[in-house]
Amino acid sequence: MKKFLFSIILLFSIQILNAQTEVTPEKKTQKAYGKIDFLSIDMPITDIPNEKNMGFTGIHYNLFLNDWSYAGLGIYGAVSGNRGGFFTLGVNAGIKKYFGNNFYLDTGFHFGGGGGKGAPDGGGAFILPHFNLGYDFKNFSLNSGWCYVDFFDEGNIKGHQFNVSLEIPLDFTYSDYSSAEQEYDFGDLEKSDWKVLSKRTSLMLHQNNLKIKGDTKDTGGNKYNGETIRLAGFELASYFSKNWFAFVKVDGAFDGIKAGYMDVFLGGGYLHSFNKNRTNILAKFGLGAGGGGGIDTAGGFLIYPDISLEQKLFDDIYFALNTGFVMSPNSDVFTQSYGFGLKYYVERNGIQSKENKFSSGKLKGLEVITKHDVYFNADRDFFPTENLHQISLQINLDLNKNVYVAGQTSFANFGNAGAYAEGIVGLGARTDSFFNDKTTLFIQALAGAAGGGDISTGEGLILKPSAGFSYKLSNTLSFRAAGGYVKAKGGSLSSTFVNFGIKYHISFLKMNK
Numbered sequence: 001m002k003k004f005l006f007s008i009i010l011l012f013s014i015q016i017l018n019a020q021t022e023v024t025p026e027k028k029t030q031k032a033y034g035k036i037d038f039l040s041i042d043m044p045i046t047d048i049p050n051e052k053n054m055g056f057t058g059i060h061y062n063l064f065l066n067d068w069s070y071a072g073l074g075i076y077g078a079v080s081g082n083r084g085g086f087f088t089l090g091v092n093a094g095i096k097k098y099f100g101n102n103f104y105l106d107t108g109f110h111f112g113g114g115g116g117k118g119a120p121d122g123g124g125a126f127i128l129p130h131f132n133l134g135y136d137f138k139n140f141s142l143n144s145g146w147c148y149v150d151f152f153d154e155g156n157i158k159g160h161q162f163n164v165s166l167e168i169p170l171d172f173t174y175s176d177y178s179s180a181e182q183e184y185d186f187g188d189l190e191k192s193d194w195k196v197l198s199k200r201t202s203l204m205l206h207q208n209n210l211k212i213k214g215d216t217k218d219t220g221g222n223k224y225n226g227e228t229i230r231l232a233g234f235e236l237a238s239y240f241s242k243n244w245f246a247f248v249k250v251d252g253a254f255d256g257i258k259a260g261y262m263d264v265f266l267g268g269g270y271l272h273s274f275n276k277n278r279t280n281i282l283a284k285f286g287l288g289a290g291g292g293g294g295i296d297t298a299g300g301f302l303i304y305p306d307i308s309l310e311q312k313l314f315d316d317i318y319f320a321l322n323t324g325f326v327m328s329p330n331s332d333v334f335t336q337s338y339g340f341g342l343k344y345y346v347e348r349n350g351i352q353s354k355e356n357k358f359s360s361g362k363l364k365g366l367e368v369i370t371k372h373d374v375y376f377n378a379d380r381d382f383f384p385t386e387n388l389h390q391i392s393l394q395i396n397l398d399l400n401k402n403v404y405v406a407g408q409t410s411f412a413n414f415g416n417a418g419a420y421a422e423g424i425v426g427l428g429a430r431t432d433s434f435f436n437d438k439t440t441l442f443i444q445a446l447a448g449a450a451g452g453g454d455i456s457t458g459e460g461l462i463l464k465p466s467a468g469f470s471y472k473l474s475n476t477l478s479f480r481a482a483g484g485y486v487k488a489k490g491g492s493l494s495s496t497f498v499n500f501g502i503k504y505h506i507s508f509l510k511m512n513k
Contacts (some may be wrong), residue, residue, distance in 0.1 A: 024189055024192040025175040025176070025179040025509075027174075027175060027194055027349075028173065028174055028175065030063055030064075030173075030174060031169075031171050032062060032063045032064065032172060033061075033062055033064075033070075033168060033169050034060065035058075035166070035167045036058065036059055036060075036166050037060070037163055038057045038163065038165075039055075039056050039149070039161050039162065039163040039164075040053040040054070040056070040162075041053060041054045041157065041159060041161060042159045043082075043083070043157065044120060046120050054078050054082070054086065055079045056076055056079075056086075057079050058075065058076040059248070060075075060092055061073060061074075061170070062094075068095055070094055070095075071092060071093045071094075072092045073089075073091055074091075074110055074112070075087065075090075075409075076112070077264055077288070077289030077290075077300060078291070078299060079289050079300050079301040081299045081300075082117075082299065083299070084289070084290065084296070084300030085116040085260070085261070085292030085293070085295075086119055086121075086291070086300065087264070087289070087421060088112045088126065089112050089113065089114055089392075089409060089421075090110045090128075090391060091111055091112065091370060091391075092110050093109060094107055094109065098136075102137075103136075104135075105134075106133075106134055106145075108129070108130060109129040110127070110129075111126075111127050112125075112128075112411065112413065113125050113126070113391045113414075114418065114421065115155075115418030115419040115452075116291065116421075117219070117291060117292065117419070118219075120151075120157055121151050121155045121157060121418030121419065122151055122156075122418055123153035123154060123412065123413060123416050123417065124151070124420070124453070125151065125152060125153040126149060126151040127149075127150050127152065128147060128149050129148055130148075130163060132163070134165075139169070141166075141167045142165070142166060143167070144163065144164040145162070145163065146162065147160075147162070148161075153418075155418065172508075173349045174349075174506040174508055175509065176506070176507065177475070177506055178475070179363045179507050180365035180401070180507040181362070181363065181364070181401045182362070183360055183361070183512075184360060184363075185360055186358055186360050186361070189360075190351060194349070194351055194361070195350075195352065196349075196351075196352060197350045197352045197354075198347040198348060198349065198352065198353050198356075198511055200238075200346070200347055200348075201237065202235075202236070202239075202245075202343055202344065202345045203234065203235070203237075203343070203346075204237075204341045204342065205233075205341055205425055206232070206233060206235065206320070206322075206339050206342075207230070207340060207341065208231045208232075208233065208251055208322075208337060208339035209228050209229065209256075210231065211337075211338070212226060212227050212295075212334075213226075213334050213335060213336055214334035215331075215332065216332070216335065217332075219295070224295075229253050229261055229335070230255040231252060231253050231254065231339075231449065232251065232252065232423065233252060233423055233449075234250060234407050235247055235249040235250075236249075243270050243272065244269075244271075246266075246267070247265075247266075247268070247269060247284065248265070249265045249266075249288075250264050250423060251263050252409075252421065253292075254449035254459065255460065255461065256459065257293045257459070259293060259449070259450065259451020260292035260293040260419065260452035261290070261291065261294075261295055261451075262290065262291070262423065263290030263291075263326065264289055264290070265304045266288060267285050267287060267288075268285065269282055269285065270282065270283050278311065278312040279309070279311055279312070280308075280309070280310040282307070283307055284308065284324075285303070286303070286304035287301075287302075289301060289302065290326065292452055293452075295333070298328065301329070302327065302328055303326075303328070303329060304324065306323070306324030307322065307323060307324060308322040309321050310343060316346065318344075319340070319342060319343075320343050321340050322337070322338065322341075323336070323337065323338045324336075325337055346508075348508045349508055351511060357513065358512060360511075362509070362510050363507040363510070364397070365396075365404070365507050366395070366396070366397055366508060367503055368393075368503070368505075369393070369394040369395070369480055369502070369503045370392070370501050370504075371391075371500060372389065372392070372499060373390040373391075373499040374389055374497055375388040375389075375390070375493075375495040375496075376496050376497065378417070378455055379456045379495070380417075381454050381491075382454055386416065387415050388414075388420065388455065389414035389415050391410065391413050392408060392410035392499065392501070393408065393410070394406055394408040395407050395408075401432070402429055403429050403430075404427070404429075405425070405427055406425065406426055406446060408446055410422040412453050416453075417453030417454060417455050420450070420451070420454075421451070421453075422450040422462065424462065425446060425448055426444060426445050426446035426464075427445060428443065428445075429442065429443055429444070433472070437472070438471055438472040439470070439471050442469070442470070443466070443467040444465070444467075445463070445464070445465045445466075446466075447463045447464065448461070450493075455493055456492040457488040457491040458490025459490050462487065462488045462489070464485070464486045464487075465485060466485075466499075467484065468480065468483060468484075469482075477503065477504060477505075478502070478505060479500075479501075479502065479503075480500065480501055480503045481500040482498070482499050483496070484496070
């Protein structure tokens with residue numbers, strides 16, 4: 001009898017322990033780093049006599065696959081020379097091997113697509129292999145070495161050059177995507193690995209305007225007469241203290257001038273809250289690259305000072321107004337910036353905070369999709385119609401189990417349209433998973449700015465509905481394919497398309513007050 005009772009108690013205890021381990025999701029850590037690099041590309045002589053080298057700078061985010069290999073994404077933009085508005089998007093892969101405690105070798109490649117400002121970029125597809133020697137200072141690392149660039153799809157930009165890079169560790173914690181939309185009591189989270197300081201992040205979708213002023217000229221040397229460029233885009237910010245933050249901002253034009261203008265900024269700022277934390281004033285300053293759409297930004301390097309006012313609407317949603325400037329340092333390009341947006345603040349991946357008291361936590365799904373798009377018979381303004389190929393990045397944030405908000409950027413890589421790019425946002429809906437919980441169906445509708453590469457998009461506004469499926473390969477990866485239709489408002493682009501790619505999906509812990 002005693003043995004029987006002991007067995008019952010033992011089984012009951014095991015069940016309790018198992019139940020306790022299942023109360024909260026497993027917290028995992030992904031090793032990763034951010035990278036900023038620079039190279040000076042010797043440009044071929046084409047339409048610009050004695051053309052200067054193009055200063056090419058990139059922003060990358062790479063995940064470690066194991067102790068010695070990595071993969072990720074990167075975007076490049078021109079910041080000096082004569083090709084302001086030259087942008088590319090691509091994927092990274094490489095090997096990073098330490099010898100000794102601090103020195104390491106980094107060899108790998110970047111494959112992408114893009115172009116701009118009449119450069120001899122062909123279809124836009126290019127490769128950028130590198131071989132660098134680096135030194136790790138623990139909180140950051142520096143490396144430099146050889147690289148080679150080749151716009152191989154009938155482009156003429158190619159050559160060997162040195163590059164220099166700054167890398168900063170940017171690890172993150174996450175849980176499996178299968179746990180998304182599950183809510184957990186604060187008391188249970190207190191007993192778990194999530195009992196650490198939360199990190200604050202914000203995402204803003206905005207409509208911005210650039211009122212052209214001063215002596216700003218188009219690429220034909222003609223002075224503008226007060227035109228206003230209307231742009232749509234997003235801003236992602238990460239806080240490293242209560243008030244100080246870093247941000248990345250990406251915008252594309254959809255009205256006001258010929259399609260094709262785009263800018264990308266990386267910077268920092270300070271937030272001051274008042275009115276019981278319902279109102280915020282933010283001061284920001286960014287450095288970046290911009291151009292296209294016929295506006296002459298010379299080498300492409302721009303600065304972005306800005307002041308914003310935010311008012312809380314409900315929960316973590318704020319309405320934002322901003323004003324500032326987008327300009328070159330010497331004011332050859334000078335525009336007044338103003339706009340509005342909706343901003344979503346998130347306290348994530350930790351239950352402790354010096355400013356907030358939390359009641360519960362909920363896992364929110366996040367998907368990062370890298371894919372290849374094919375537009376069939378994409379209409380051009382002047383050149384013959386042919387298929388257009390793009391490399392594309394889409395990010396989905398789940399609003400609930402079946403609905404998500406999406407942002408996407410794409411750059412041409414085959415099809416004689418190297419300068420073409422898109423920046424679009426919208427909503428999507430998906431089914432619950434079926435066929436052994438591996439397959440889901442989805443529909444989505446995106447809209448935004450597009451232009452360049454002689455693709456007929458008018459002033460830049462496009463609509464892009466689609467439908468497709470995804471098939472789960474692992475806890476974090478799925479294969480994804482879709483088909484749809486793209487239509488330019490004001491241009492003759494009207495094409496069916498297909499795409500396929502890989503989806504990286506995780507969930508993060510969002511804290512509720």
